[in-house]
Amino acid sequence: MIQEPEFVSVSDVAMELDSATQEQFVRAAERLGIERLYPEQERAILHSLQGRDALVVLPTGYGKSACYQIPSMIMPKPVVVVSPLLALLEDQTRSLEKRGVPVVRVDGTVRGKARREAMARIAEGGPLLVMTTPETLGGEELRLALMETGISLFAVDEAHCASEWGHDFRPAYLRLHEMIGRYGRPPVLALTATATASVRDDLIRILALEDPLIIAASPHRSNLCFEVIECGSTARLRALTRLILRLRRPGIIYCSTTKEVDAVHGALRAMGIPAHRYHGGMKGSDRKAEQELFMKRGRRLVMVATSAFGLGIDKPDIRYVVHFQTPSSLEQYVQEAGRAGRDGRQSHCILLHHFDDRDIHEFLQSQSRVRPQQLFQLVKALVAYVEEGRFPDVIDLAASAQLAQRVTSAVLAVLESASLVEITTEKYVRPVIPPEELLDRARRLTEQFQRLRKLDTERLDAMEAYASQEVCRAQMLREYFGVGAGSECGACDMCRQAGERPGSFFEPLRKKKARKKAGKKARKKAGKKARAKKGSARGGRRRGARGRGKPAAAGATAKPAAADTTAKPESPTPS
Numbered sequence: 001m002i003q004e005p006e007f008v009s010v011s012d013v014a015m016e017l018d019s020a021t022q023e024q025f026v027r028a029a030e031r032l033g034i035e036r037l038y039p040e041q042e043r044a045i046l047h048s049l050q051g052r053d054a055l056v057v058l059p060t061g062y063g064k065s066a067c068y069q070i071p072s073m074i075m076p077k078p079v080v081v082v083s084p085l086l087a088l089l090e091d092q093t094r095s096l097e098k099r100g101v102p103v104v105r106v107d108g109t110v111r112g113k114a115r116r117e118a119m120a121r122i123a124e125g126g127p128l129l130v131m132t133t134p135e136t137l138g139g140e141e142l143r144l145a146l147m148e149t150g151i152s153l154f155a156v157d158e159a160h161c162a163s164e165w166g167h168d169f170r171p172a173y174l175r176l177h178e179m180i181g182r183y184g185r186p187p188v189l190a191l192t193a194t195a196t197a198s199v200r201d202d203l204i205r206i207l208a209l210e211d212p213l214i215i216a217a218s219p220h221r222s223n224l225c226f227e228v229i230e231c232g233s234t235a236r237l238r239a240l241t242r243l244i245l246r247l248r249r250p251g252i253i254y255c256s257t258t259k260e261v262d263a264v265h266g267a268l269r270a271m272g273i274p275a276h277r278y279h280g281g282m283k284g285s286d287r288k289a290e291q292e293l294f295m296k297r298g299r300r301l302v303m304v305a306t307s308a309f310g311l312g313i314d315k316p317d318i319r320y321v322v323h324f325q326t327p328s329s330l331e332q333y334v335q336e337a338g339r340a341g342r343d344g345r346q347s348h349c350i351l352l353h354h355f356d357d358r359d360i361h362e363f364l365q366s367q368s369r370v371r372p373q374q375l376f377q378l379v380k381a382l383v384a385y386v387e388e389g390r391f392p393d394v395i396d397l398a399a400s401a402q403l404a405q406r407v408t409s410a411v412l413a414v415l416e417s418a419s420l421v422e423i424t425t426e427k428y429v430r431p432v433i434p435p436e437e438l439l440d441r442a443r444r445l446t447e448q449f450q451r452l453r454k455l456d457t458e459r460l461d462a463m464e465a466y467a468s469q470e471v472c473r474a475q476m477l478r479e480y481f482g483v484g485a486g487s488e489c490g491a492c493d494m495c496r497q498a499g500e501r502p503g504s505f506f507e508p509l510r511k512k513k514a515r516k517k518a519g520k521k522a523r524k525k526a527g528k529k530a531r532a533k534k535g536s537a538r539g540g541r542r543r544g545a546r547g548r549g550k551p552a553a554a555g556a557t558a559k560p561a562a563a564d565t566t567a568k569p570e571s572p573t574p575s
């Protein structure tokens, strides 16, 4: 078993600092409600405070944000953080404001008075966290404000977006090192949850990190029990419902498509399981309401969702993450599965896998990825316009590039994000750089997208290898993410030599039994009271094992594994 890293107390870390900073450091951690730090956090923070570059690769939920949040309250000038997603920026800013951390958010959605106030606050300088996007950072307004004050530390969150090997490459990230250079090259802290060796190398090159300290931790946590269950389309729902009836809640079920989410959600509801759902096809307000309900403490709910669900999901007590279909990459899988068990208690990460799962991803990728040829075609058409001294609108440009308007808009979004073109307020497409450079830059971008398409295939291969190879799942994940295989985890299905599920696991559930099991869970709370009154020996002991997290006494219950989070990992297989 891999040992969890030892925590270091904040006061011990403070001793490493000069006396003037010690108190500030302790107060900064206190504001964030942090009493102890992971050794990786300690190293990243101390290194940044010393003004040196670092690349931090820590699993999701590990506390990467603290690595720049704490310095932002100590360093003399603002700490700038770029993040790719508005919702992430918004969430983090809100929670920091509540904690009284000096923070300002500037992105495309902050306008008018709020924007002027934010810029004025930045221009004041002093210890401050400035949260922004790469696009806004490239703009003149923020540049002027930051030029006045300077930057103490430049943090790049979700840094894998800067790598063409990253799973969600964003062209705007490619210009970051140029922007960092404008501010006198402050120390850079790049953070990401999952980066293979090639992504790391690429990040160091693209962000031009200088002799960075690389801080990486295993993407696998020892309280997570990984498992893969082979099952085809018809058996899948049956296997899922068996698991869901058996596993302790709250839990998340990830599906590849919105249609699957609706189907699974409907099936679970019909069985009386308190299921909720979340996907991009729902109304924003409905999604929000479902998410809020799920996030409430103490609710024992099941969330059925697409990968759209996850942003800012910082719920510590998620007991399982089941993937109803295989995701398109191990990067995505680890990110989503890693939402389980953030409280350090035993949790299950189960993948329902079938070789056909790959087809749906290949189809979705063919729809969503920009085709390199289309990108180049469009830029050529645009250059032709510009050479005639005109700017086209989207409709004209689509016609002369011989592309559908939908495709044209998608390609333009990529070009905009790469800061190659802009759409004027009158809806004309205008290159931001001289036309002779435009073709060359487009060619390079095209090559990047070509590589991305190849990578998509390699990722699907890696995902399949994870599902089908008979080695410790944790070792495989560690190796893929370049932290060394290490020893066997002792908790995954391979280590437990769990073997295949019996045929009965995939057979239709008898309705009566299903209802009975679902009802039993739903009545748990009421049952607790009743059992306590009756002094039922079985009920009493089960309650002890669950409620206080103590190991169940021998013979207390016939099947303690899924209920008792401190017990030795066991398969959640229902009988």
Ligand SMILES: Nc1ncnc2c1ncn2[C@@H]1O[C@H](COP(=O)(O)OP(=O)(O)OP(=O)(O)O)[C@@H](O)[C@H]1O
Binding pocket: 032, 033, 034, 035, 036, 037, 038, 041, 058, 059, 060, 061, 062, 063, 064, 065, 066, 192, 193, 314
């Ligand atoms: N040392 C610590 N002790 C206790 N809680 C911590 C510590 N560090 C961070 N946290 C908490 O852990 C939670 C997750 O932190 P954070 O959002 O920074 O994770 P992350 O590594 O950025 O994850 P992701 O990859 O999902 O963005 C937050 O609620 C944070 O307050």
Ligand SMILES: [Mg+2]
Binding pocket: 064, 065, 157
């Ligand atoms: Mg984060």
Ligand SMILES: [Zn+2]
Binding pocket: 471, 472, 473, 474, 475, 488, 489, 490, 491, 492, 493, 494, 495, 496
């Ligand atoms: Zn293992």
